[in-house]
Amino acid sequence: MKITVVGGGIGGLAVATALAQQSVQVVVLEQASAISEVGAGLQISPNGLCVLRALGLEKALARRSCRGHAVSLRRSESDVEVARLDLTRLEATQRYHFLHRADLIDMLLNAATNAGVDVRTSQKVSSIEPAIPTVVHLADGSELTSDLVIDASGLHSTLRGVLNDEADPFFTGQVAWRAIIPNTIMRKNAVHVHMAPRSHIVSYPIRDGAFLNLVAVQERDQWAPEGWSQRDDPKNLRSAFQGAAPVVQQMLEQVQDVHLWGLFRHRVAANWAGAGCVLLGDxxxxxxxxxxxxxxxxxxDAWALAACLACDGAIEAKLAAYQNLRKLRVTKVIEASNNNAWRYHLRRGPVRLAAHIALGLGSRFAPNLMLGQFDWLYGYDITSVTPEI
Ligand SMILES: Cc1cc2nc3c(=O)[nH]c(=O)nc-3n(C[C@H](O)[C@H](O)[C@H](O)COP(=O)(O)OP(=O)(O)OC[C@H]3O[C@@H](n4cnc5c(N)ncnc54)[C@H](O)[C@@H]3O)c2cc1C
Structure with missing residues (x-):
């Protein structure tokens, strides 16, 4: 099969690598002039690690990331720890990592090119025509024909709208800032979530602990555009967390360059596949x-799609098996994610106090039980699942 992947982001490079490692001929078309990433960190949890391990990237990840030993939930106003999720209690293979997105992209790009993927930059795709064979139209007027097109072009995928009657995403009433700062507070191996009424800040070390990645979320009525590239004045971020403890203020004082974007909720696409084409990731x-x-x-998704395509059967059946394998799982993950914000943002008062006491008791006296709540998420290993065609 000749496969074209649209988008050289995390999902696109991962699926291209997995397919090329099965000796499939793969071309990746990336709109940017170079495969690079915005300045932000990300967390690889044990379920994502399984895929990187299967792609042969576990050692590279260990070299280029910080190990996550704990998630510490703290009160923003006092920096007092409310509860701690002890990640060292996870099984030895279930490690948690923090790293710079650019480092993950670089690792995936190396793996893809080593496996023989043809990665082409400055290739903006303007449309994908569901048909067999499938034609990809590029913004420069050229076309590319292949047996299958995998659309991993992220949030603004055009194919998603072709395959689905789209409902507009809605603004959740929350905005997020992201920034990277020097780690002058010498934080090691832990993600801190500073919880305040109607807002929270997540911070964790990256690049050997030299920097901290910050993501701050605030509830607000004013709409802000979706997308990661809008800059904001760091003063706005600082003023949103005026009442925070000195250690939080110290982090925010160091922010020089910050991005702000609106958080929108999208439905999981009803149809992931059409004739000769399929969606992946965002x-x-x-x-x-x-x-x-x-x-x-x-x-x-990347591993699941490559595994389904490796099975015997008609292409339609393989793509249907991929959607079946993934849709329920990602819907559950997304719902869990949607429900997390309000837990962090409780207003001061008896509900917040009771919730924090319960969390604190749970993490002190039943740490394994607390961690066990995430078994379905972190303990899931897609690389050990056999697709049903
Ligand atoms: C602040 C923030 C923090 C996050 N932290 C985490 C985290 O800790 N852990 C985690 O798991 N996730 C995290 N995420 C989410 C995660 O980054 C995305 O879900 C993930 O990048 C999706 O991967 P993707 O490959 O589907 O899309 P993307 O990474 O968005 O890649 C899409 C690629 O397609 C290219 N492209 C787009 N349109 C075209 C076109 N027309 N033609 C050609 N190329 C095109 C883009 O340039 C891009 O390279 C975070 C997101 C945000 C905003």
Whole structure:
């Protein structure tokens, strides 16, 4: 088979690598002039790690990331720890990593080119025609024909709208800032979530602990556009967290360059596949960042699609098997992510107090039980699932 992948992001490069490792001929078309990434960090949880391991990238990941030993939920106003998720209690193979997105992309790009993928930059795709063979139209007027097109072009996929009657995404009433700062507070191996009424900040170390990645979320009525590339004045971020503890203020004082975007909720696409084409990653199921699973589920999709395509059977059956394998799982992950924000944003008062006491008791006296709540998420290994065609 000759396969074209649209988008050289996390999902696109991962599926291209997995397919090329099965000796499939793959071309990746990326609109950007170079395969690179915006300045932001991301968390690879054990379920995403399974895929990177199967692609042969576990050692590279260990070299280029910080190990995550704990998730610490803290009160923003006092920096007091409310509860701690002890990730060292996970099985030895279920590790948690923090890294710069550019480092993950670089690892995936190396793996893809080593496996023989033809990665082409400055190739903006303007449309994909569902048909067999499938034609991809490029913005420069050229065309490319292949047996299958995998659309991994992210949030603004055009194929998604061709395959589905689209409902507009809605603004969740939340905006997010992201920034990278020097790690002058010497944080190691833990993600901190500072929870405040109607807002929270997530911070974790990247690049050998030299930097901290910050994502701050605030509820607000004013709409802000979707997408990661709008800059904001760092003063706005600082003023949103005025009442925070000194350590939070210290982090925010260091922010020089910050991006702000609106958080929108999208439906999981009803149809992931058409004649000779299929959606993968954010193109099929954009998620809110509250469970840090967008990249992890894109990696799971990548493995699942390559595994389905490797089975015997008609292409339609393979694509249907891929959708069946993935849709329920990603819907559950996305719902869990949607439900996380309100837990972090409780207003001061008896409900917040009771919730924090319950979390604190759980993490002190039943740490395994607390961690066990995430077994369905982190303990899932897509590489051990046999697709049913
Ligand atoms: C602040 C923030 C923090 C996050 N943190 C985490 C985290 O900790 N863990 C996690 O798992 N996820 C995280 N995510 C989500 C995660 O980054 C995304 O879900 C993930 O990148 C989706 O991968 P993808 O390959 O589907 O799409 P993308 O990574 O968006 O890649 C799409 C690629 O397609 C290219 N492209 C787009 N249109 C075209 C076109 N027409 N022609 C050619 N190329 C095109 C783009 O340039 C891009 O390279 C975070 C997201 C945000 C916003």
């Amino acid at each position: 193109a099929a199921h954009p998620t809110l960042p509250f469970l840090a699973q967008g990249a992890n589920t894109a990696l799971e």
